[in-house]
Amino acid sequence: MHSSKVKEISLIGILAAVNIASRIYLQALPNIKPVTSIIIISVMLFGLGFGVKLSIVTTVVSNLFLGMGTWTFFQILAWVVICLITQVLLELFPMAIFSFLMGYVFGIVVSLEQLMLGGPSLYIVYYMAGLLFDTFHAVGNFCFYLICAPILMKVLKKESERIRLKQD
Numbered sequence: 001m002h003s004s005k006v007k008e009i010s011l012i013g014i015l016a017a018v019n020i021a022s023r024i025y026l027q028a029l030p031n032i033k034p035v036t037s038i039i040i041i042s043v044m045l046f047g048l049g050f051g052v053k054l055s056i057v058t059t060v061v062s063n064l065f066l067g068m069g070t071w072t073f074f075q076i077l078a079w080v081v082i083c084l085i086t087q088v089l090l091e092l093f094p095m096a097i098f099s100f101l102m103g104y105v106f107g108i109v110v111s112l113e114q115l116m117l118g119g120p121s122l123y124i125v126y127y128m129a130g131l132l133f134d135t136f137h138a139v140g141n142f143c144f145y146l147i148c149a150p151i152l153m154k155v156l157k158k159e160s161e162r163i164r165l166k167q168d
Contacts, residue, residue: 008046011159012054015042019058024065031133032140034148036106037099039079041145041152043086044095045160051086055079070113078109099145103138107131 019035026033035058043051059076063069082102089098107130115123 007159008050011046011156012050012057015054016057016061019054020062020065023058023062027066029136029140031103031137034140034144036079036082036102036137036141037144037148038152039082040086040095040099040102041149041156043083044090045153045156048083048087051083052080055083071110074110074113077112078106081105081109095149096142096145100138100142103136103141104134106137107134 015038019033019038022033022035039051039055039058042054056076059072059079063072063075082105085102085105086098093101107127111123111127111130114126118126
């Protein structure tokens with residue numbers, strides 16, 4: 001196996017472990033976790049593919065502990081959508097505000113499960129009922145981005161330059 005692939009797998013493992021631990025140990029704080037901010041930062045530094053892989057590993061492994069269900073697919077989808085939006089809008093937004101907005105994007109995408117199960121009326125009611133939690137997610141993203149970005153950007157930028165994971 002090529003050494004850059006080993007390093008990529010190792011980095012995904014380390015970042016996924018932080019995400020998984022935060023999802024498990026911060027359960028009492030609804031939707032307030034550094035996961036989305038870490039995924040955004042990983043896309044900024046290592047590219048879309050890395051962020052998608054991190055999203056999948058984070059979701060599947062943490063849901064082994066938190067519970068698997070149809071929502072697992074929609075959580076993965078939500079974080080992949082956030083990866084795609086990050087890749088496209090990277091230069092246009094101040095990233096802390098962008099991170100804040102992604103809290104709402106996550107809620108909109110995860111709620112699509114209800115659209116499939118009960119149609120538009122259930123989707124709207126479900127999403128509106130969860131809007132407070134999406135706000136918690138958004139505020140948490142904003143704060144965690146401000147906390148995590150300076151540290152992770154410094155540490156991981158050196159690593160990204162060294163192993164050249166970033167997609168051009």
